[in-house]
Structures are given as C-alpha cells and as structure tokens.
Amino acid sequence: MWYLWKEMLQIQPRPQVYDVVVVGSGAGGGTAVKVLTDLGVNVALLEAGPMLNPARDFKEHLWPWQVPHRGAGDNAELYFGRMQWGYFSAPNGYWDIDGEPYTVAPGNEFRWFRSRIVGGRTNHYGRISLRFSDYDFKPYSTDGLGTDWPITYDEVSPWYDKAEGFMGVTGTKEGIRSAPDGNFLPPIPPRVHEILIKRACEKLSIPCIPSRMAMLTKSIHGRAACHYCGQCGRGCVTASAFTSSQAMIFPAMKTGKLTVISGAMARELITNDEGRVTAVSYVDKATRTEKRIRCRSVVVAASACESARLLLNSKTSRFPNGLANGSGMVGRNLTDTVGYGLNGHIPALSGLPRHNSDGIGGMHMYVPWWELDKKNKDFPRGYHIELGGGFGMPQLGSFRSACNRHEGYGKALKNKIREEYGAIVGFAGRGEMIPNEHTFCEIDPNVVDRWGIPVLRFHYRWSEHELKMAKHMHETFVRIIDSMGGTVLGLRNPEREEGGISVGGTIIHEAGTVRMGDDPKTSPLNRYCQAHEVKNLFVSDAGPMVGNPDKNVTLTIVALAWRTAEYLAEELRKGNV
Amino acid sequence: MSEERYDELSRREILRNIGLGLTLTAGGADLLSAQAAQHVHQAVAEQKKSGPYKPKCFTAHEYRTLQKLADLIVPADEKSKGAIEAGAPEFIDLLASNNADLAAIFTGGLAWMDREMERRHKANFVSATPEQQTALLDAIAYRKNDAPEIAPGIRFFAWARNMTVDAFYTSRTGVDDLGYKGNGSMSEFSVPEEAIQYALRRSNLA
Numbered sequence: 133m134w135y136l137w138k139e140m141l142q143i144q145p146r147p148q149v150y151d152v153v154v155v156g157s158g159a160g161g162g163t164a165v166k167v168l169t170d171l172g173v174n175v176a177l178l179e180a181g182p183m184l185n186p187a188r189d190f191k192e193h194l195w196p197w198q199v200p201h202r203g204a205g206d207n208a209e210l211y212f213g214r215m216q217w218g219y220f221s222a223p224n225g226y227w228d229i230d231g232e233p234y235t236v237a238p239g240n241e242f243r244w245f246r247s248r249i250v251g252g253r254t255n256h257y258g259r260i261s262l263r264f265s266d267y268d269f270k271p272y273s274t275d276g277l278g279t280d281w282p283i284t285y286d287e288v289s290p291w292y293d294k295a296e297g298f299m300g301v302t303g304t305k306e307g308i309r310s311a312p313d314g315n316f317l318p319p320i321p322p323r324v325h326e327i328l329i330k331r332a333c334e335k336l337s338i339p340c341i342p343s344r345m346a347m348l349t350k351s352i353h354g355r356a357a358c359h360y361c362g363q364c365g366r367g368c369v370t371a372s373a374f375t376s377s378q379a380m381i382f383p384a385m386k387t388g389k390l391t392v393i394s395g396a397m398a399r400e401l402i403t404n405d406e407g408r409v410t411a412v413s414y415v416d417k418a419t420r421t422e423k424r425i426r427c428r429s430v431v432v433a434a435s436a437c438e439s440a441r442l443l444l445n446s447k448t449s450r451f452p453n454g455l456a457n458g459s460g461m462v463g464r465n466l467t468d469t470v471g472y473g474l475n476g477h478i479p480a481l482s483g484l485p486r487h488n489s490d491g492i493g494g495m496h497m498y499v500p501w502w503e504l505d506k507k508n509k510d511f512p513r514g515y516h517i518e519l520g521g522g523f524g525m526p527q528l529g530s531f532r533s534a535c536n537r538h539e540g541y542g543k544a545l546k547n548k549i550r551e552e553y554g555a556i557v558g559f560a561g562r563g564e565m566i567p568n569e570h571t572f573c574e575i576d577p578n579v580v581d582r583w584g585i586p587v588l589r590f591h592y593r594w595s596e597h598e599l600k601m602a603k604h605m606h607e608t609f610v611r612i613i614d615s616m617g618g619t620v621l622g623l624r625n626p627e628r629e630e631g632g633i634s635v636g637g638t639i640i641h642e643a644g645t646v647r648m649g650d651d652p653k654t655s656p657l658n659r660y661c662q663a664h665e666v667k668n669l670f671v672s673d674a675g676p677m678v679g680n681p682d683k684n685v686t687l688t689i690v691a692l693a694w695r696t697a698e699y700l701a702e703e704l705r706k707g708n709v
Numbered sequence: 710m711s712e713e714r715y716d717e718l719s720r721r722e723i724l725r726n727i728g729l730g731l732t733l734t735a736g737g738a739d740l741l742s743a744q745a746a747q748h749v750h751q752a753v754a755e756q757k758k759s760g761p762y763k764p765k766c767f768t769a770h771e772y773r774t775l776q777k778l779a780d781l782i783v784p785a786d787e788k789s790k791g792a793i794e795a796g797a798p799e800f801i802d803l804l805a806s807n808n809a810d811l812a813a814i815f816t817g818g819l820a821w822m823d824r825e826m827e828r829r830h831k832a833n834f835v836s837a838t839p840e841q842q843t844a845l846l847d848a849i850a851y852r853k854n855d856a857p858e859i860a861p862g863i864r865f866f867a868w869a870r871n872m873t874v875d876a877f878y879t880s881r882t883g884v885d886d887l888g889y890k891g892n893g894s895m896s897e898f899s900v901p902e903e904a905i906q907y908a909l910r911r912s913n914l915a
Contacts, residue, residue, distance in 0.1 A: 327905055331912075360894070480914075481911075486889075490895075528875045617913050
C-alpha cells in the first residue's frame with residue numbers, strides 16, 4: 133500500500149505553486165522580479181524569448197570592419213530594408229516575427245515592435261528617464277481631454293525616487309513644472325553642438341537642460357560607472373546602462389527565489405470557479421507543447437499590447453469578454469508617442485577640431501516642454517525635444533544623406549563628407565497623443581499565430597491634435613536651426629497632412645490598453661494596477677497608464693511596477709490574494 | 710577583405726580597448742574576459758586571410774570594372790587612401806554573393822556601363838580613357854540628368870556610390886580620414902575647450 137502510494141506520487145507529482153508568476157521580463161517584469169524576490173517571495177518568470185548572454189550577445193566596442201559585412205547582415209539585409217534591428221544593436225526585438233503575425237485594419241497604419249529576449253526592450257532602449265508631471269496625472273481636469281488617473285504625482289513621487297535611485301539617472305534640479313526634478317546622479321557635460329543648441333534656444337526663450345538618462349555617471353549598486361563609449365544601444369558589458377536583465381533579473385537569479393522559464397509564450401490565464409487566476413498556460417516553444425505553471429497570483433508585464441492580448445485570449449463563461457474586461461476597455465485607449473524629426477547642417481561646426489564626443493549613448497542635453505502656460509496654441513499638451521549630433525562612429529548609411537544631397541563623386545564628395553562630419557545636428561520631437569476611439573487593438577477572429585494563439589488586430593488614427601503638434605515641432609526645429617546659422621536638411625515647408633508625423637507604433641511607446649481607474653465600469657485595473665474583477669491579477673507595463681505624456685514611459689513603468697510589487701507582497705503576506 | 714590591413718588592429722589594441730573595463734568592475738570580470746576572447750578571436754581570424762582577393766560573385770572583368778568605379782567614387786587624395794584600399798570591391802562582392810537582388814543590380818549595372826561606353830567610344834568602361842570615364846560618370850552621378858537613355862545608369866550609380874562610400878567610411882582608412890576618436894573608454898567625459906571656442910567663434914552665438 134505504501135509502495136503504491138509512493139508510486140502514485142511519482143507519477144503525478146504535485147506541481148509547485150509559485151507565489152507569483154511574472155509574464156514578461158522587460159522594465160515592468162524585471163522590476164516585479166527584483167522587488168518581490170528582495171522581499172522573499174517565490175517567483176517564476178516566463179519570457180517568450182531566449183535567455184540573454186551579454187558576453188555572447190553584445191557587440192560593444194566592435195569596429196564595423198571587424199565584421200566582413202560591416203553590419204549589413206550576411207545577406208545584405210540592411211540594403212533592402214529587411215534588417216529587423218541594427219546588426220550591432222543589443223538583442224531587443226523585432227518589427228516582424230516569423231510565425232507570429234499581427235494584423236492592421238484596412239485603411240489603418242500601425243507597426244508593432246515586439247521583444248523576445250530576457251530583458252525585453254530595456255536591453256536596447258534610449259534610457260531617457262523623465263518623470264510625468266503633476267498635470268499629466270490629471271489631464272481631463274486640466275484641459276477636458278482624456279481621463280484623469282486615479283493617482284496623483286505626489287503618490288507616485290516616492291516610487292520615482294526608488295526607481296531613479298536603483299536605475300541611476302543623470303540630471304540636475306531645475307524647478308521646471310513640465311520636467312519634475314528627481315533623485316539624480318551627476319549630469320554629464322554637454323557636447324559642442326549641444327552648447328550651440330542651448331545658446332540658440334536661449335535666444336528663443338526655450339529651455340535646454342541636462343538630460344535625464346539611465347546611465348551611471350558614478351558607480352552604484354555594484355554596477356560600474358560609465359566608460360563613455362556611447363554604445364549603450366549595443367548592450368553594455370559593465371551594465372553601466374540600465375537594463376532589467378543585468379540590473380534586476382540576473383541578481384534576482386542569485387537569490388534562489390527566482391525560476392526563469394525562457395522560450396515560454398504565454399497563451400492564457402487559467403481561472404477557477406471563484407474567478408481567481410490559478411495558473412498560466414504557456415507554449416514551450418522548443419517542444420511546441422502546452423504547459424501550465426501554477427501560481428497564487430500573476431503579474432502580467434508582457435508590454436501594453438501583448439498584455440491586452442493575453443487578457444482578451446483568457447475567455448471563460450464567467451469572463452466572456454476576456455479576463456478583467458467587464459469594462460470593455462482592454463485593448464482600448466491605445467496610444468503611441470507623436471514623433472517628428474528634422475536635421476540641420478551647422479557651418480559653425482564644420483572643421484570642428486576632432487575629439488572624442490561619444491559620451492553616453494544619446495543626448496547630454498534636452499528641451500523639456502516650454503509652452504505649458506501659453507494660452508492660444510492650436511493643439512493640446514506638449515512635447516520634448518531630443519538632440520542628436522557629434523562625431524558618431526561611422527556606420528553603413530552614415531553618409532547616405534550626404535550622397536543624396538551632394539551627389540557627384542571623387543575628391544569633391546570626399547571633401548564634402550569630411551566638412552560635414554560632426555556638423556549635422558538632429559532634433560526629434562516626442563509628444564503626447566490623446567487617446568481616441570479610433571485607436572485600439574482587439575483579437576482578430578480569423579488569424580492565429582504558429583502557436584495557435586489568436587493574434588491582435590490594430591486600429592490606429594492620429595487626430596488633428598497630433599498633426600498640429602507635429603507641425604509645431606517642424607516650425608520649432610526650423611527656428612532653432614536658423615538661430616544657429618544652419619541649413620535645414622529636407623523640406624522647409626513640407627505639405628503637412630499626415631506627412632512627416634511618425635507611423636503609429638514606431639516610436640515604441642505603446643500604452644493605455646489596460647488602464648487603471650477607480651471605477652470598474654470604465655477601467656480594468658484599480659489604483660494598484662490590480663484587476664477590479666480578479667484580485668490576484670496585476671499588470672506592470674505601460675498598459676495601466678491612463679495617458680501617455682510627452683515623457684518616455686519606462687521610468688514610470690518601473691515606478692508603478694515597484695509600487696504594485698510592494699503592494700502585492702503585502703497582500704500575499706496578509707493572505708488577501 | 711584582403712587589402713584592408715586587419716593587422717593594424719593588433720591583439721594589444723583589442724585588449725586595451727576592452728581591458729580598461731576590467732579595472733572598472735570586479736563583478737563583471739568573467740563577462741569581460743569572455744567578451745575580450747570574442748574580439749581577439751575575431752580579429753585573429755581576420756588576420757589569417759591573406760593573398761589577393763578572389764571574387765565570389767563577379768567575373769574577373771566585372772570585378773575590374775567595379776574596382777575602377779570604386780576608385781573613381783572614392784579616390785585616394787592628399788589626406789587618405791581610397792575605396793580600393795578600404796576594401797570596397799570585396800565588400801560589394803561578398804554581399805552580392807549572398808544576395809541575388811544585389812548581384813543583379815551590380816552585374817546589370819556594370820554591363821550597362823560597358824554597353825554605354827561602347828556605344829559612345831567603342832571601348833568598354835575599363836579600357837576607356839580617364840576623360841571618357843569621368844564624362845560618363847558626370848552624366849549618371851546626378852538626378853538632374855535623368856533621361857530615358859541614361860536612367861538605368863543613374864539608378865545604378867546611386868547604388869554603387871552608396872555602397873562604396875559605406876565601405877570606405879566603415880574601414881579603418883575611412884575612420885581615420887574623418888578623425889573619429891571614439892570607440893574607446895574615458896574615465897570622465899569632457900570636451901576640449903579649444904573645440905568649444907572654435908564653434909562659438911564661428912557662430913553668431915558667442
């Protein structure tokens with residue numbers, strides 16, 4: 133009898149029940165993993181892509197000529213628009229994934245960037261780390277558009293402090309309402325072109341201040357200070373540039389509290405009769421088999437749209453519209469950032485004495501929104517300006533614009549390229565989109581991916597607000613370039629209908645698809661990013677954001693995920709979930 | 710990539726480039742040594758290649774034509790060597806050997822250059838005089854000259870120019886020509902005052 137019982141045990145071992153299963157390993161999932169394991173919670177992490185191996189995967193410090201194709205790809209993909217992401221870039225994600233399509237409704241345009249790697253998009257992202265402002269949490273109260281958040285800046289501020297303190301963010305205290313001050317590391321000195329831009333902005337009464345970037349200007353938490361090679365986007369072997377993989381997940385793996393399951397594509401959240409999540413069903417990609425992992429609670433952090441997809445695909449008779457979707461708002465309120473860019477040639481920089489201007493990967497100065505109090509603008513909200521320029525490492529395509537503009541060949545072309553090198557500055561506007569009823573994602577009833585999981589169909593439309601904002605960006609950039617005595621590269625007065633504004637999704641700041649709010653009738657999540665209808669279900673990415681201000685979402689993802697994780701740990705301790 | 714001197718990038722230089730990181734971090738030392746190993750391995754592999762380059766995609770004649778064209782697009786001048794020394798023909802041949810669309814663009818374009826030169830001067834491109842060669846390039850190097858007779862030449866030349874320029878400036882020769890000083894390590898970031906003053910003096914922003 134005893135033997136029989138023991139054999140049965142071996143045949144049907146009781147599967148482990150994790151305190152928390154986290155789905156997705158980017159900024160939100162990494163934060164959940166870090167905070168929960170620090171608090172002694174047992175966590176399993178599902179990631180749809182492979183494990184990251186910085187020593188193997190990062191191409192930091194490689195010269196282009198050290199690769200025979202110099203970055204074009206073995207089959208010259210770069211020259212045919214078939215390169216998914218730069219050859220030298222850190223593993224990050226894809227615009228198209230074999231066997232994992234999405235669809236776009238006829239007449240709409242949207243591009244969906246998806247990550248499939250431990251660390252997600254944080255392995256590569258720009259690391260611009262801007263706090264949302266007080267008014268960003270109360271947009272409806274401010275101008276009658278959009279929806280107020282259930283939380284205020286003052287409630288989020290301590291979590292920004294923690295996020296900045298852990299990630300390491302450069303900056304200076306400026307006292308500007310559109311750019312709230314934070315818990316900053318020392319700033320990094322401006323490059324020559326940034327000094328000129330700052331002076332030009334001063335003439336125009338536009339602020340230009342030290343950038344707020346998640347790169348270490350001094351060592352913290354065992355991560356070395358930056359060595360200023362400017363290649364953060366390639367991945368940083370010293371982890372001086374923040375990633376959730378290196379700064380959060382790898383250390384958590386050493387605690388013994390974390391089980392990482394890579395190659396695991398979440399299909400569905402399994403609920404019991406009481407409407408609580410009991411397990412996550414996922415496809416083990418290596419074997420194409422269905423597996424289940426049991427949990428007391430789940431943190432969905434798969435990115436705004438993948439998280440919405442997972443909830444919408446978790447339908448039961450109790451939740452016929454998908455899990456946590458009694459409000460019908462899952463997939464709705466999708467936004468991306470308004471993007472517009474313009475370059476200028478600055479003769480004052482021609483022949484600039486050569487020096488190493490690499491610095492941190494990205495801008496050392498930026499322009500926060502400056503027309504907050506202006507009364508008669510023709511569009512709501514605002515944007516910030518990201519600055520480019522300097523002596524970048526020459527890459528394939530670095531001189532494509534010079535070839536197109538100057539044409540010709542021979543010594544004359546060579547001289548032009550020399551003269552312009554380091555004398556081109558770039559301006560990228562990043563502005564706020566107001567959620568609209570025409571922009572959302574839903575399950576496409578006709579299409580499944582290679583794993584049999586129904587895919588998303590996107591609807592996307594800019595409104596007049598965003599188109600007018602892009603026009604304002606163009607005019608501002610022209611004014612700054614003019615003030616520097618420069619020449620605008622490209623059209624000075626382009627026909628500005630849809631032309632020029634970024635294609636939806638391409639700034640890779642999707643948000644809003646699983647928004648939070650106090651009223652279960654209008655929002656899937658409560659103020660802790662906990663589902664109103666499913667108490668042990670939490671969302672930690674940009675999905676919960678009620679608006680998408682002109683401040684890149686990652687810092688706020690980390691701050692909110694940190695807050696949610698501490699709340700969840702406390703609820704677990706109290707036995708409430 | 711034979712003529713680009715990979716041995717310029719010595720083992721010592723590679724190790725120095727990434728070795729500085731070793732002194733900066735204790736925790737990541739194992740990762741860094743793996744990274745170092747990868748770089749050294751790659752550079753040593755490059756150094757082993759030697760002897761004249763044998764085209765993988767183009768015929769001997771096509772390759773000579775491509776070399777001539779690359780030399781005209783980015784020639785050596787007082788400051789630096791040119792596209793041939795920077796390995797542009799090898800780069801284009803290598804990529805064309807792995808991409809049929811690219812191969813067709815170049816074999817078709819090079820053949821067009823020969824036919825056009827024969828039509829004009831009864832000689833193929835490489836046999837034509839330097840004056841005849843530059844006269845043809847002066848026609849196809851500018852969009853404003855677009856006309857049905859030379860449209861294929863203009864389209865092809867844009868490809869040849871883009872890829873030759875790409876190859877030149879992604880070589881050590883091209884990087885040195887531009888004076889790019891980075892891709893290394895700095896313990897602190899600073900900008901030389903001389904450079905700041907140079908730009909301010911030339912601007913109206915001083």
